[in-house]
Amino acid sequence: MFGDYSISDLGAILAMQGFAGLILFSVYVLMALGLAIIFGQMGVINMAHGEFMILGAYVTWMTSNAVQHTAPWLFPGYFFIAMILAFIASGALGMLVEWALIRHLYKRPLDTLLATWGLSLILQQAYRSIFGAREVGVELPEWMMGSWQATDSIQIPINGMFVMGLTILITIVVFYILFWSSWGKQVRAVVQNRVMAGAVGINTEKVDRYTFGLGCGIAGIAGSAFTMIGSTGPTAGQLYIVDTFLVVVFGGAASLFGTIASAFSISQTQSTLEFFLSGSMAKVITLLTIVAILMVRPQGLFALKVRK
């Protein structure tokens, strides 16, 4: 297949393909992080994760429109404001949902599956009623579009690099919050032993609410960032949900390291196979490999060691 191409051509493609893999990796991490926090720390399977992402996307769209109408000079930088607003909106909705719905179901994990799935349908129809059934186009500032010309033949998508940078930043922040802050210690204490954590004076209800809010908020940021690479419509969240669960489950439900490792391996497999085979075949082989590995290792790549 490569006989007809020059070495420099192949080198350039190899470099760009490497970046394509890394971009896919960042996208996977970004979409899975919020779910991993909620699933890993609270044991709640949040089927409405995609809809929280799309809320972030709609917030971005609204911010874009508002900025264009009221303060056009702000437009080049509006995306940062939009991401913060997306975090707040999705996080607030997440906390509301936790208060109204999820907290009553903590002892019935399978029911949370059903309840959040229902929630996702409700949210989809709500978006459709509020924003219309058609997709909306989010306008981006000029500097975020197009590609960066590294050499004559190597072009790297700017939005891809933006997603990468964002993913690194958010991952660092999440790790800081969960592993170094005192609130993170409380979260981990609740995960390990809810009763004891309560007994030493941790307000477990509050910890739950904020954890859920944090996970949904990160989903909101992810949704906001994905307006650069994907579509914004009432059901667009469904496009991400399968991959998201795949990454989280394959990584080992309770481990953030596992999520990152699994995002890395899935994205590299996927993008390499896509290059040598076709899109659909790449997906099939990736899924088969994951199924095979999970059969041998049902707990996923990394399993948190807890006393059962």
Added chain:
Amino acid sequence: MSDETKPGLKSPLRRKLLMGMAALPAVSMLGRPAFADVPATSAVNTTGLAVTDSEVTVGILHSVTGTMAISETGSVEAEKLAIEQINAAGGVLGRKIKFIQEDGASDWPTFAEKAKKLLVNDKCAAVMGCWTSASRKAVLPVFEQYNGMLYYPTFYEGLEQSKNVIYTGQEATQQIIAGLDWVNKTKGAKSFYLLGSDYIWPRTSNKIARKHIENHLQGCKVVGEEYFPLGSTQFNSVINKIKLTKPDVIYAIIVGGSNVAFYKQLKAAGIDLSKQALLTISVTEDEIDGIGGENIAGAYACMKYFQSLDNPNNKAFVPAFKKMWGEKTVIGDVTQAAYLGPWLWKLTVEKAQSFDIDKIAAASPGVEFKGAPEGYVRIHENHHLWSKTRVGRAKADGQYELIYETADLVEPDPFPKGYQ
């Protein structure tokens, strides 16, 4: 027959009715043709459809909820506009059209169930509806069993023909062949990269495209053919492959949310559509709304209708549509095809002088609609439309600029020989 003529009716109403009936001959003697034109219900409706002396009921069956609502909303809007305009112009055989709308909810069994309801319970004289091939395949047995009439608006893969369906969109060859010929002739394109979402329409269409490229275009070849699961959002790998193979034309049949992702990533990867030719048959003005005009500007689309068409019919149609549905709405190819449905049905009924399904099916071939926004169309013996094929170029404002149109109407050929 209408309910009002049943025996046992309350007397005042009955008396009024009798008076009215008695007055009818008198009125026609006075020479008022508006009344004389209205043929008796018993004559135009022999099979018990929902037709009264003043009204006829049709059904609208699309998804207004679920994933397909994105696409089908435009069709519903166009059909309602057409019905309103027909009513304003005097209705069909003197009867106003009343519509019953059902929601297919993007779920194929629901489509079949609702189709049955529209035909069996509501006795609809015609149904405008469906969008995806899957939904059409689901309702087809219902329409054939209960002898209904479906006006189906979407361009589709062909390989189907039914007495009970009028296909107002293009079948695959009408949309593909003229476009490929054009890009080969005017752009000197020799190598093609075929892309598509992984389901029947893109696969069948690309099959036809490949046969045409390899067998009918001199010295042309396909350098790649690839499919992505519906809903795929990552295209960077295939874009790299395109960069490596450097095809003259990217031929893209990607649909839904994937569409948006594909064009955004294509632009981000530095592929400049003003230099790299891209021909698509799946992006109408409706889709550009979601993709963003700046991301797709320069791409070519092969359709039969663009909102920007410059003809008197379209110049009346576009403002009427916007007046009814808002200044910001856009009109894509399928929306226009959906608009044709009620009109073609009206013309056919008037030609047949009957609402009976069998008579309409028989009268359909040869029916012409001169007021179509796309220009003149005519129904073929195979229940598809003769229509022109056009190539447009996307602009940053989300509209297409007409680049090329076939000189003559293109014959619909749902079972193309040598392409299967």
